[in-house]
Amino acid sequence: MRRNFMLAAALTAAIAVSSAVAAADALPSWTDGKAKQSILAFVEKVTTTGSPDFVPPIERIATFDNDGTLWAEQPMYFQLAFALDRVKALAPKHPEWKGKEPFASLLKGDVKGALAGGEKAILEIVMATHAGMTTEEFEQTVKDWLASAKHPKTGRLFTEMVYQPMLELLAYLRSNGFKTFIVSGGGVEFMRPWTEKVYGIPPEQVVGSSIKTKFELRNGKPAIVRLPELNFIDDKAGKPVGINQYIGRRPVAAFGNSDGDLQMLQWTTAGQGARLALIVHHTDADREWAYDRKSSVGRLDKALDEAKAKGWSVVDMKNDWKTVFPFEKK
Amino acid sequence: MRRNFMLAAALTAAIAVSSAVAAADALPSWTDGKAKQSILAFVEKVTTTGSPDFVPPIERIATFDNDGTLWAEQPMYFQLAFALDRVKALAPKHPEWKGKEPFASLLKGDVKGALAGGEKAILEIVMATHAGMTTEEFEQTVKDWLASAKHPKTGRLFTEMVYQPMLELLAYLRSNGFKTFIVSGGGVEFMRPWTEKVYGIPPEQVVGSSIKTKFELRNGKPAIVRLPELNFIDDKAGKPVGINQYIGRRPVAAFGNSDGDLQMLQWTTAGQGARLALIVHHTDADREWAYDRKSSVGRLDKALDEAKAKGWSVVDMKNDWKTVFPFEKK
Numbered sequence: 112m113r114r115n116f117m118l119a120a121a122l123t124a125a126i127a128v129s130s131a132v133a134a135a136d137a138l139p140s141w142t143d144g145k146a147k148q149s150i151l152a153f154v155e156k157v158t159t160t161g162s163p164d165f166v167p168p169i170e171r172i173a174t175f176d177n178d179g180t181l182w183a184e185q186p187m188y189f190q191l192a193f194a195l196d197r198v199k200a201l202a203p204k205h206p207e208w209k210g211k212e213p214f215a216s217l218l219k220g221d222v223k224g225a226l227a228g229g230e231k232a233i234l235e236i237v238m239a240t241h242a243g244m245t246t247e248e249f250e251q252t253v254k255d256w257l258a259s260a261k262h263p264k265t266g267r268l269f270t271e272m273v274y275q276p277m278l279e280l281l282a283y284l285r286s287n288g289f290k291t292f293i294v295s296g297g298g299v300e301f302m303r304p305w306t307e308k309v310y311g312i313p314p315e316q317v318v319g320s321s322i323k324t325k326f327e328l329r330n331g332k333p334a335i336v337r338l339p340e341l342n343f344i345d346d347k348a349g350k351p352v353g354i355n356q357y358i359g360r361r362p363v364a365a366f367g368n369s370d371g372d373l374q375m376l377q378w379t380t381a382g383q384g385a386r387l388a389l390i391v392h393h394t395d396a397d398r399e400w401a402y403d404r405k406s407s408v409g410r411l412d413k414a415l416d417e418a419k420a421k422g423w424s425v426v427d428m429k430n431d432w433k434t435v436f437p438f439e440k441k
Numbered sequence: 442m443r444r445n446f447m448l449a450a451a452l453t454a455a456i457a458v459s460s461a462v463a464a465a466d467a468l469p470s471w472t473d474g475k476a477k478q479s480i481l482a483f484v485e486k487v488t489t490t491g492s493p494d495f496v497p498p499i500e501r502i503a504t505f506d507n508d509g510t511l512w513a514e515q516p517m518y519f520q521l522a523f524a525l526d527r528v529k530a531l532a533p534k535h536p537e538w539k540g541k542e543p544f545a546s547l548l549k550g551d552v553k554g555a556l557a558g559g560e561k562a563i564l565e566i567v568m569a570t571h572a573g574m575t576t577e578e579f580e581q582t583v584k585d586w587l588a589s590a591k592h593p594k595t596g597r598l599f600t601e602m603v604y605q606p607m608l609e610l611l612a613y614l615r616s617n618g619f620k621t622f623i624v625s626g627g628g629v630e631f632m633r634p635w636t637e638k639v640y641g642i643p644p645e646q647v648v649g650s651s652i653k654t655k656f657e658l659r660n661g662k663p664a665i666v667r668l669p670e671l672n673f674i675d676d677k678a679g680k681p682v683g684i685n686q687y688i689g690r691r692p693v694a695a696f697g698n699s700d701g702d703l704q705m706l707q708w709t710t711a712g713q714g715a716r717l718a719l720i721v722h723h724t725d726a727d728r729e730w731a732y733d734r735k736s737s738v739g740r741l742d743k744a745l746d747e748a749k750a751k752g753w754s755v756v757d758m759k760n761d762w763k764t765v766f767p768f769e770k771k
Contacts, residue, residue: 169643169760191521246685290645303689313499314689315620316645324680324685326704333704333711335685337694342686348656355576355654355665357687360646374656381663 117127133238137283146389147431149424150280153387154185157363158287160189164385168288172362174318174354174375175281177302179368179409180391181310183262185400187222187408189269190301191233193256195222197240205239216276234341237298242322242339246300253304267438270309274391275434276426277366281310289364294318294354296346296371299336318357320345326360327334346371351378370394376423388423390414395429398439457588463619467613470606470764476719477761479754480610483717487693488617494715498618502692503686504648504705506623507610507632509698509739510721511520511640513602515730517552517691517738520631521563523586527553527570535569564671567628572652576630583634595770604721605764606756607696611640619694624648624684624687626676626701630667648687676701681708698723703744705736706753716755720744727758728769 141147157166178184180232198208198217208214213232215223226232241249264270281291291312293302299319321342324335345353351374354362364387365372365379376388392411393402403411418425428435485612487496510512528538528547538544543562546554556562572581592602611621621642623632629649636642651672654665675683681704684692694717695702695709706718722741723732733741748755758765 169637172645292645299686299689307499315502315622315687319691321686324682326681326708328707333681333707335681335708351656351665352654353661356629356651357645359629359647377658377663378656378665 119195136278137286138279139306140279140432142431142433144427144431146424146426150283150387150389153364153385154284154287156385166384170360170363171284171287171359172292172360173284173289173364174292174294174358174362174379175277176367176369176372177293177297177319179393180366180372181272181277181281181293182269182401184409185402186263188297189262189272190235190297192263192269193253193301194236194378196256196260197252198236201240217388232434238339240321241298241301242337244337246324246335246337250304253301257305265436265438267436270305271438272436274308274432275437276432277391277398278310278437279311280366284364285311286302290316292316292318292354292358292362294345294350294365294375296320296344296349298322299345318345318353321351348374350375350384354378363387365389366391367414369409369411370414371409373417376414376417378424380421388418388421389426390418390423392427392428394427395432395435397429398435399428401429453748468606468609470609470762472761472763474757474761476754476756480613480717483694483715484614484617486715491630496693496714496751500690501614501617501619502622502678502688502690503614503619503694504622504624504688504692504709505523505607506697506699506702506705507623507649509628509723510696510702511603511607511611511623512599513592513729514739515732518627519592519599519602520627521566522590522593522599523583523631524566524570526586526590527582531570553701568652568669571631572667574667576654576665576667579630580634583631588692593768595768597766600635602766603639604762605767605769606762607721608640608767610696611642611655614694615641620646622648622688622692624675624680624682624705626650626679628652628673629675632715646761648675648683650679655752678704680705684708686737693717695719697744699739699741700744701739703747706744706747710751710753718751719747719756720748720753721756722758724757725762725765727759728765729758731759 115134138147156162156164158167175181178188195217198214202208202218208218213225213228213236227235257270260269261267262269284291293306293312295302297319299317302319303314303317306317323338323340323342325338326333326335350372354375361382362379365375366389367376368391380386380388393400395401402409403415468477486492486494489495503655505511508518525547528544532538532548538548543555543558543566583591587600590599591597592599614621623636627649629647629651632649633644633647636647638645653668653670653672655668656663656665680702690713692709695705696719697706698721710716710718725731725732732739733745
């Protein structure tokens with residue numbers, strides 16, 4: 112009996128050692144600080160057979176915010192840059208926009224003036240540029256824009272403005288049996304055309320904000336048409352609602368960067384057993400941007416306080432990441 | 442060159458032969474009729490490397506209706522049976538129901554009288570039994586009911602009233618790299634607690650109707666509360682909308698049994714390349730039920746005409762299935 116027990120223990124230990132796949136080299140762009148250690152320790156715990164914190168692979172749900180967590184969000188959300196470009200592209204078909212805000216200001220190049228109209232102005236811009244076409248037409252428009260539009264600061268494609276350490280983290284989690292999801296305030300149909308190629312996350316694992324759509328037969332051919340009406344805002348308290356609605360299972364790990372992610376992190380960490388909550392803190396004005404409590408884009412204030420109070424992981428981008436963007440690598 | 446070409450051809454043929462996993466024995470409860478042949482031929486085509494109809498695994502999305510397609514739906518939708526049982530269970534807390542329709546009739550055992558109020562009555566029953574609790578409380582209620590409630594005709598658990606040939610089909614498709622989804626008019630949170638165990642379909646691959654939910658902190662503890670307000674009806678034209686919203690990719694194969702599935706089948710087959718649309722026709726009054734054009738539950742009328750016109754597969758349950766329910770097997 113004792114021999115059998117020891118054999119079993121040895122086997123368990125062997126499994127434990129090999130369970131966290133390639134932990135040592137999986138996150139080469141992360142310095143060996145607290146953030147990386149918290150990730151490795153969490154994955155070790157939940158993937159080790161026999162561990163009290165073991166989580167079966169089917170329950171290894173990890174949710175990631177997108178803007179500011181997987182790709183950059185400065186100087187403005189990239190989807191807003193898309194919308195502004197679309198206003199310009201569509202202007203010839205809308206002569207009335209010259210006398211109508213927020214379009215008039217936009218077309219004169221005055222983005223600030225256009226956005227001075229607040230949420231109402233943004234909503235009008237979104238509906239004018241995101242609705243009125245079929246889902247397939249919209250998908251093509253997004254693909255075309257991403258293939259050519261350049262980031263105003265770096266001159267890179269927007270899909271190059273993703274965080275190398277987060278790409279490594281996504282792959283590391285997947286290699287350990289996690290299913291990785293995006294849970295973003297961004298438009299779900301703005302993200303789905305490219306998340307598979309860029310992040311390895313297929314469309315059905317992308318949760319986001321949406322407008323209403325309608326199925327119809329156009330000359331006998333089925334089409335799904337995008338309507339100028341909000342359907343769901345996947346932000347703040349909407350994130351756990353979106354997780355419940357789309358995924359139907361509470362994540363064991365969640366990753367965000369702003370107060371918009373606070374409720375997702377609360378919902379995730381309130382589950383039983385080991386949980387990982389991680390916040391990307393933008394602290395690197397040289398390689399990326401430095402902003403938090405007072406930023407209008409990606410404000411990180413309440414969630415930073417709660418992270419400290421609850422011991423969540425906080426990535427200090429400047430010190431925790433050796434590389435920020437893939438194009439920095441030699 | 443020619444030798445290389447022949448070698449490549451031989452290799453391709455070898456792959457082709459092995460590509461449709463275990464086709465011969467994968468569907469033992471299906472007789473060797475047109476329906477089974479159409480399934481095997483389709484899977485062979487889309488999984489054969491080099492075939493003009495080859496579909497990469499990541500795009501092998503298959504969507505299944507639930508009521509009447511994966512499990513039975515007579516003499517009433519099982520979720521309605523759940524709701525009626527809940528009314529009885531909750532009645533002591535609602536003395537006012539004795540004087541209020543549709544509850545008064547229900548509590549007297551007069552289901553027909555209660556449902557005479559049509560959609561409004563059903564909606565009142567659903568909201569009274571499906572809303573007002575947290576998502577976790579509701580999940581537990583569903584699990585408890587399924588563990589004990591019996592089907593009025595067979596005396597079996599409702600989760601035993603699933604179709605053996607469809608269980609085989611789900612497994613066969615998955616073994617060929619398909620990702621299987623439920624797309625049902627039923628409530629998504631009524632299905633998710635058991636679809637993984639019964640069908641091998643995890644919660645995040647279940648699309649269904651839903652009521653609105655709200656995230657809140659209850660004494661500092663996060664909860665998602667179910668509200669008495671419709672969110673989304675995943676039926677008829679709602680099915681392609683639900684597919685687009687939740688999955689974000691057009692299926693290559695879709696399975697249904699009623700007019701509620703027509704638009705899903707239209708949307709699926711309108712995509713480019715090989716597509717499979719299949720309808721389960723309830724033709725077996727002895728082993729199951731026989732109903733179609735005039736049934737109030739699971740009416741199959743327009744979709745049956747369209748299936749004939751467009752050459753979709755139609756399962757004649759009586760002749761195409763050797764076994765209907767798993768408990769029939771010796």
